[in-house]
Every structure is written in C-alpha cells, then in structure tokens.
Amino acid sequence: MVDETLVEDRAVEGDAASASTRPAGALVIADRVVRRIAERAALNVAGVVRQQGTVGAVLGSSATDLLGISTDLPHANVDAAGTARRLSLTVALEWPSAVTRVCQQIRESVANELEQYVGDRPLRVDITVRQFIPRDEVTRRKQGLIDLPSVTAEPESATASEDTHDLDK
Secondary structure (H helix, E strand, C coil): CCCHHHHHHHHHHHHHHHHHHCCCCCCCCCHHHHHHHHHHHHHCCCCEECECCHHHHHHCHHHHHHHCCCCCECEEEEEEECCEEEEEEEEEEEECCCHHHHHHHHHHHHHHHHHHHCCCCCCEEEEEEEEEEEHHHHHHHHCCCCCCCCCCCCCHHHHHHHHCCCCCC
16 A cells, blocks of 8 residues: 555655746736837937937827827837837937948947847847937037027017007097
C-alpha cells in the first residue's frame, strides 16, 4: 500500500515545476508610451527644437492627445501590427542645419532608445520636417527670452479725421 500523502506531495511539486516553465504573462507597452519615448529621443538630437502650437498651449497635452490635433513638435504616431512598430515623427528643426544628417541622427536615436527601454527596435522611422526655426530665435528661447509684439503708434490719418468732425451741421 502506497502512502497517499506522498503521492499528493509529488503531484503538487510536479504542478509547481510545470508552472515555472510556463510564461507568467505578457508585458504590453502602450503606444502612447512608445510615442513619448520617441519624442524625447528626438529632442535629444542637436538641431531638433521643441515647438508648442497654440492649440497645445490652450488645451493641454492630454486633451490634444485625445482629440488627435496636437500641434506640439516633435510629435510621434505609432503604427503597431503585433510586435512590429512603425513610427512617424513630425519635428521642427533649427535653421540652418544639415537636414539629412539630423534626420538620420533622429532615426538612430529613436531606434536605440526604444530598443533600450521597450526591448524592440521599430521596423521603420519616418520623419517629416514641418517647421524651420531660425537659429537666433532658438538661442533666445534657450535663454528664456520671449518676443513681444511691437508697439506701433496710431496712424495720424485716423486721429486727424476724428478732429475734423463738425458736429454743428
């Protein structure tokens, strides 16, 4: 006769061994995380400029993400089919710059950062340059300076016509 407690203990040990060989689950990284990593990696490349549009400034980044109307640059879109990812990045560059060289550096930086943080390289990184910003404006922004609209004097023809009104007629 076999001791039943020994059989039960061996069965439990066998189940534990088979459970340790099975994968515990899957790690899913959201596309918005990949977008943020790609945008940050693009900003780390010399010559790429952060540009905030008026819609992004008024509504905030979470609202523009939901509505899909972001005018902030750089901006990334992710096209994921399974584990294969394609990215489209829209950027603003300082001018003058070597556009081809900067875009190649952006591709390499984005691919390397995604491989480091997410664990896989994108199949393709497409880059669109939407805007060029003069280098002196970029320098002024980095120093924290802003440009205010110029104050213009009212045209004299407008004030002269107001003075010539004849109210006695």
